[in-house]
Amino acid sequence: xxxxxxxxxxxxxxxxxxxxxxxxxxxxxxxxxxxxxxxxxxxxxxxxxxxxxxxxxxxxxxxxxxxxxxxxxxxxxxxxxxxxxxxxxxxxxxxxxxxxxxxxxxxxxxxxxxxxxxxxxxxxxxxxxxxxxxxxxxxxxxxxxxxxxxxxxxxxxxxxxxxxxxxxxx
Amino acid sequence: xxxxxxxxxxxxxxxxxxxxxxxxxxxxxxxxxxxxxxxxxxxxxxxxxxxxxxxxxxxxxxxxxxxxxxxxxxxxxxxxxxxxxxxxxxxxxxxxxxxxxxxxxxxxxxxxxxxxxxxxxxxxxxxxxxxxxxxxxxxxxxxxxxxxxxxxxxxxxxxxxxxxxxxxxxxxxxxxxxxxxxxxxxxxxxxxxxxxxxxxxxxxxxxxxxxxxxxxxxxxxxxxxxxxxxxxxxxxxxxxxxxxxxxxxxxxxxxxxxxxxxxxxxxxxxxxxxxxxxxxxxxxxxxxxxxxxxxxxxxxxxxxxxxxxxxxxxxxxxxxxxxxxxxxxxxxxxxxxxxxxxxxxxxxxxxxxxxxxxxxxxxxxxxxxxxxxxxxxxxxxxxxxxxxxxxxxxxxxxxxxxxxxxxxxxxxxxxxxxxxxxxxxxxxxxxxxxxxxxxxxxxx
Numbered sequence: 001x002x003x004x005x006x007x008x009x010x011x012x013x014x015x016x017x018x019x020x021x022x023x024x025x026x027x028x029x030x031x032x033x034x035x036x037x038x039x040x041x042x043x044x045x046x047x048x049x050x051x052x053x054x055x056x057x058x059x060x061x062x063x064x065x066x067x068x069x070x071x072x073x074x075x076x077x078x079x080x081x082x083x084x085x086x087x088x089x090x091x092x093x094x095x096x097x098x099x100x101x102x103x104x105x106x107x108x109x110x111x112x113x114x115x116x117x118x119x120x121x122x123x124x125x126x127x128x129x130x131x132x133x134x135x136x137x138x139x140x141x142x143x144x145x146x147x148x149x150x151x152x153x154x155x156x157x158x159x160x161x162x163x164x165x166x167x168x169x170x
Numbered sequence: 171x172x173x174x175x176x177x178x179x180x181x182x183x184x185x186x187x188x189x190x191x192x193x194x195x196x197x198x199x200x201x202x203x204x205x206x207x208x209x210x211x212x213x214x215x216x217x218x219x220x221x222x223x224x225x226x227x228x229x230x231x232x233x234x235x236x237x238x239x240x241x242x243x244x245x246x247x248x249x250x251x252x253x254x255x256x257x258x259x260x261x262x263x264x265x266x267x268x269x270x271x272x273x274x275x276x277x278x279x280x281x282x283x284x285x286x287x288x289x290x291x292x293x294x295x296x297x298x299x300x301x302x303x304x305x306x307x308x309x310x311x312x313x314x315x316x317x318x319x320x321x322x323x324x325x326x327x328x329x330x331x332x333x334x335x336x337x338x339x340x341x342x343x344x345x346x347x348x349x350x351x352x353x354x355x356x357x358x359x360x361x362x363x364x365x366x367x368x369x370x371x372x373x374x375x376x377x378x379x380x381x382x383x384x385x386x387x388x389x390x391x392x393x394x395x396x397x398x399x400x401x402x403x404x405x406x407x408x409x410x411x412x413x414x415x416x417x418x419x420x421x422x423x424x425x426x427x428x429x430x431x432x433x434x435x436x437x438x439x440x441x442x443x444x445x446x447x448x449x450x451x452x453x454x455x456x457x458x459x460x461x462x463x464x465x466x467x468x469x470x471x472x473x474x475x476x477x478x479x480x481x482x483x484x485x486x487x488x489x490x491x492x493x494x495x496x497x498x499x500x501x502x503x504x505x506x507x508x509x510x511x512x513x514x515x516x517x518x519x520x521x522x523x524x525x526x527x528x529x530x531x532x533x534x535x536x537x538x539x540x541x542x543x544x545x546x547x548x549x550x551x552x553x554x555x556x557x558x559x560x561x562x563x564x565x566x567x568x569x570x571x572x573x574x575x576x577x578x579x580x581x582x583x584x585x586x587x588x589x590x591x592x593x594x595x596x597x598x599x600x601x602x603x604x605x606x607x608x609x610x611x612x613x614x
Contacts, residue, residue: 084280
């Protein structure tokens with residue numbers, strides 16, 4: 001499976017490159033692109049957030065053998081939920097991840113590295129959903145559900161053997 | 171460990187809410203359905219079954235509260251989580267009072283909704299496990315060993331016919347014919363099988379004590395009533411109350427029982443609170459209740475109330491063809507219990523069993539086989555192992571045989587007045603009844 005990382009709005013080039021480089025070897029390769037979307041069309045003024053379920057529909061269906069993942073810095077929500085780190089179409093090879101709530105607390109190099117790792121882990125997570133994986137009970141598997149940034153730190157940007165086996169059977 | 175995937179149904183008239191929640195829970199690995207209205211939800215439940223429902227409280231047409239009431243009827247085990255906006259929290263509290271599992275305010279904190287649904291899924295798993303255990307218990311219901319005689323085959327047919335109904339059953343038959351076993355079988359085959367099966371031997375207690383045992387009492391109702399006591403009637407709620415030796419119930423207690431059967435409510439002795447009860451009554455007697463009614467010793471209105479469906483149990487002497495099967499059954503049971511290797515009965519032993527009249531019926535047969543297993547040190551039970559076959563030139567000096575003979579002698583001397591015999595033997599009436607039961611001694 002190849003991965004196409006699409007910038008939704010402003011994305012620091014080095015960040016996208018670091019995320020692509022940090023993907024596990026189970027992905028064959030990838031490329032970085034930019035998708036010109038009008039984020040304001042999915043913006044909810046009352047909540048001051050962007051509707052993730054609206055935004056994901058802006059991402060075009062990828063060709064066979066590819067997964068498309070939008071990367072953004074805006075705060076995402078789903079209509080029923082106060083916030084999400086990202087969403088995807090289960091088995092649909094499309095997803096988005098926001099780094100808004102994954103930001104590092106400090107400006108140190110160590111904190112910055114942790115921040116990049118968080119984004120990479122959540123990208124791997126949403127790519128997994130896009131390929132048909134559901135949440136995993138293994139605490140350090142990328143497919144384990146995390147609801148706060150520190151929870152993401154407990155995971156690795158890789159799939160556990162059980163999830164890899166599931167992927168092979170899909 | 172869950173045995174099947176948990177199915178969630180999201181019911182909300184707002185499409186983007188139900189779709190986003192469905193996507194969220196599918197990622198968790200749940201099976202998720204959506205419904206745009208209460209009517210669609212009921213159709214989905216009837217079609218697919220549902221374990222957890224997330225229900226929006228405000229929907230056009232059937233609202234969340236009304237849907238909740240209908241779901242309780244359609245799928246009582248389903249767990250309902252109410253979704254509400256701030257403005258309708260009061261209604262959500264009303265939903266909780268009517269049995270909702272919890273409520274959650276829109277928009278949800280992802281962690282809160284995830285945790286809530288996980289807890290609901292755990293509740294479902296516990297309910298499923300509980301149900302499986304109950305079904306296992308029900309399938310292990312008491313077996314009635316019949317030996318295949320036409321008379322006992324008819325009994326089984328009657329049990330199967332009456333068990334699923336709520337009809338009162340009167341089981342008649344001599345002492346030791348298995349009346350309590352038949353009562354337990356009726357309960358196990360009934361819709362009340364998951365409720366309690368409560369037994370009271372009405373012949374073993376004096377009038378005042380029986381009243382207290384049946385209806386319970388409040389603290390201070392009488393001397394010695396140091397605390398509140400729940401009676402057997404109250405304990406049998408949603409289950410079956412089995413009253414053995416119903417022919418021994420005094421007239422005043424018959425009136426009280428008649429009232430509770432008609433009104434489905436009663437008061438504890440010394441109490442003012444009216445308690446509602448719902449139980450099925452099964453009674454048993456070795457007496458001829460019609461004769462008791464004719465002589466005025468038993469109330470006719472109570473008799474007609476308890477004798478809606480009668481199951482007569484034939485004495486063992488009228489079905490000798492069952493004896494060998496019953497004997498083999500008890501031999502297997504007791505030799506297993508005592509870890510003895512006994513392969514069967516000698517021809518003489520079986521002839522003795524079939525030829526004996528068994529006045530104490532199946533209970534006496536069971537006691538005789540148990541005793542024989544204790545005495546037997548060979549591969550087969552011999553005729554001499556039975557108490558009713560005395561070896562030539564010798565006598566059985568076992569304590570049990572002497573005790574039984576002594577009890578029979580004292581009872582006969584007291585004209586079978588149990589209270590008087592108990593005083594003579596210096597034991598209480600309950601102990602004497604238990605010993606009579608053990609030895610298969612019945613009152614003429």
